[in-house]
Structures are given as C-alpha cells and as structure tokens.
Amino acid sequence: MDVKVKERLCQVCGESKQIGRNFCAFTCESCKAFFRRTALKTIQLHCASNGKCEINVQTRRLCPKCRLKKCFDIGMRIDFIRSETDNKIRRQLMIEKKMKKLLQDMSAYSGDSSDNDSNANSGQEFPESDGNSSAIDDMDDWIEHTCDDSQGSSRQVMDIKYCLSGKSDILTEIRQKAQKLAVIPMCKTLTDYNGINQLESRRIDELLVATNVF
Amino acid sequence: MDVKVKERLCQVCGESKQIGRNFCAFTCESCKAFFRRTALKTIQLHCASNGKCEINVQTRRLCPKCRLKKCFDIGMRIDFIRSETDNKIRRQLMIEKKMKKLLQDMSAYSGDSSDNDSNANSGQEFPESDGNSSAIDDMDDWIEHTCDDSQGSSRQVMDIKYCLSGKSDILTEIRQKAQKLAVIPMCKTLTDYNGINQLESRRIDELLVATNVF
DNA sequence: TACGGGTGAATGAGGACA
DNA sequence: TGTCCTCATTCACCCGTA
Secondary structure (H helix, E strand, C coil), X not given: CHHHHCCCCCCCCCCCCCCEEECCEEECHHXXXXXXXXXXXXXXXXXXXXXXXXXXXXXXXXXXHHXXXXXXXXXXXXXXXXXXXXXXXHHXXXXXXXXXXXXXXXXXXXXXXXXXXXXXXXXXXXXXXCCCCHHHXXXXXXXXHHCCHHHXXXXXXXXXXXXXXXXXXXXXXXXXHHHHCCCCCHHHHHCCHHHCCHHHHHHHHHHHHHHCCC | CHHHHCCCCCCCCCCCCCCEEECCEEECHHHXXXXXXXXXXXXXXXXXXXXXXXXXXXXXXXXHXXXXXXXXXXXXXXXXXXXXXXXXXXXXXXXXXXXXXXXHHHHHHHCCCCCCCCCXXXXXXXXXXXXXXXXXXXXXXXXXHHCCHHHCCHHHHHHHHHHHHCXXXXXXXXXXXXXXXXXXXXXXXXXXXXXXXXXXXHHHHHHHHHHCCC
C-alpha cells in the first residue's frame, strides 16, 4: 500500500505524474522525451545563468542546457537511446507488419485465400473504366454482401469504389504510363518514404555501395 | 470553469487579447514586441512625469520608459531575448532547409533530363565563400538574365543567393566533410526522405531502371 | 507492465508589414 | 507600434515489443 501511495517523483524536475524508469533513471514523460531529443544533438546549448539553473516543473523548459546536465547527473544514459539505423529498421518492420495485417483483414472479409500474386501485370489488372458496367455491378454486389459497417467503414468503401469505378483522368494517365513501362516506376514510390519496404531499401543501399557514384 | 472564465490580462497594460507567456511573464502581443525591440537597446529613454506614468491599453504607447520599467517590474527577462548570433544561425538554418525543399520541388515539377549528372563532385561544385566576389557577381548576372519573377520567386532567389554567398559555418562544415568523402553516405539520406537531393533521387531512379530489379 | 519511439496540438520565440 | 505569420520545441498521449 505504501509503495503505491508514496508517489515517485521525476529525478530531473520533481514532476509526480507518469513517472517511469527511462533511460536508466526515474523521470516523467516530458523529461524522457526531452532527453531522447536532446542528448544526441551536437549543437552547443547556452545558459544565461552560468549553468546553475535550478530545474523544477516550472523552470525545466527555461534552460535546456541545465536540464540536460541534470539528466546526465542523475544517471540517464545516452547509450539507451536507439540508433537511427535501429529505428529505421523498426519502422520498416512495423510498416510491413501493418501491411500484412491489412492484407489479411482484406482477405478475411472477401473470404478468398487464392489471390496468388499475378505480378506479371502490364496494366491489365486495373479494372477498365470504359463504361462497361458489369464490373461495377459485381463490385456493388460484393460490397453489399461482404461489408460490415459496424465500424463505420462505409465511407472508406465508397471512396475505394469511387476511385476504382471513376473515370478519373489521373487514373487513366497512370494506367497508360504503367502499361508503357516494363518496370513499375520507382520514382512514384520515392515520393513517399513510407512506401519503400525493407527489401527495396536494402537493394538501394546495395546499389549505391556497389556503384560509388555519389 | 472559473479558470476558463477568468480572463488572463496582460500584466503590463491590462490588455485582454492574445495573452501568452512571453519572456517569462503573461503579456499581450504588443507588449511582447515592445519588450523584444526595446529591452536590449542602450539608448536613454526619458519620461516627462518622473517615471510615474500609469500604463494601460490607452497610455502604453505614450511613455516607453515607464512601459519598459513595468516590463522589468513584472518579471520579463532580458536573457530570454535571443542573441543576434543565435538569430543569425537560425535564419541560416531556415534558409538552408528552404533551399533543400526548393530543390526537391524543382526536381519534382521540372522533370527535365537536361542537367547531365556532374556526379564526380567532391565538394568543389559548391561556390567558395572566401571573399572572392567574382562568383557572386556571376551569380548576380545569372539571376538578372535568367530569373522570371512572374510567380513571385524573387524572395526565394534572394534566399538562395544569401545562402550561397554567406560565410555560413554550417556550409563550410558541409564542404569539408564532403571533400573528405569519395561517397556521400546514402545511409544518412535514407533516414529522412527530405534529405534526398535532386541528384541522388535521379540517380536512384536511373539505377532502378537500369537494373530491372523490382 | 515497463520502456522504448512516434505524434500532434499548444506554446513561445522572431520576422514581415501596414 | 501592433498584428499576424512561421517555425522549432515541448509534452501528453499513444503504440509496439519484451
């Protein structure tokens, strides 16, 4: 009882909320985030009071230099901050995992497990938007019989349907360009870093190492 | 309820609009700007009423001396005004960031394939900022004869010129590092898509087209 | 549950301009 | 001088892994 009742305080600023062991010391959330952001930076910090500021909940944001100094003083460890490489890999894995789950959910709704990758596409796997309405009817049918709107997904479903069945100029253009290319244009992917998966990222690294161009 | 209802007032003039914590005290926007502009000035201010003016929304502009005195009295802190050096560095960083973005936008929109890759750079393609003004003259010349300001780009052009002709420590550092490296490390760039420059982006595209891997 | 990282609204600096 | 804007930083809250 007493252990729980006796509040732990942030060793940096004295805050009493959301205390946990962070980077090897008991701190609050804000000092945790502060240390993560600041400790690895190489830029010089300045203190107006010759490095003698008192750090508490009110003053902690006033002098980053003294706050960081106190972080180190109470034993927060810089080597517990994950490296950028590590973070990159983790983000990558998370994205892949999410994609996998999304695909699973999709196939769970549609029920079919036979969607083997027909990747030899040259544009034909896009639904044609030439006014042939049977495909759209099929889609409506499928939406009606498989979609569960208990979670308010109808808006998304409608968006997707609109996109697939619409006569969007942009979509048409994309299809035309895609058909001309033997290779799916990577430039598209590069407009969004999140779209690069682990394999692609690796491959780019390999290529660059191999070529020594830059 | 009471906290929200009770309006905060500027501690200097009593203004009730746009109150925030500025330089360690709750003030309005205009007293904030006044303090920023005035507090560091060394010129002597004079008061006709022997320093006993009352400061409110109506009178605040009548006596700068008493207004400034009240600023200090309520605890506004001069050491929270950033130094000119600090501001200079920040402006420099902002401009460099803008340049990066501008280059990205250019490569995204222009789609031109004419700028052949002079990729054997080892830092020399940065203009030297050693006081040799001929490069700057050339730049002025080039700006004058090629830039079209019909879309309000002159501001951006000036930013770029300022950045290229300045003696930025950061630029110097970048140059030195670049010269030491036969290869600009791509791994760094990949941690942040925004860091990929035009050349790098192009080169990746070329590599991918050439290899037909994906 | 503990402890990493990520996110986005709020905050508080400076700058531009009328 | 006062107002409005931009931008970096802060921190409460979230997610994922061990």
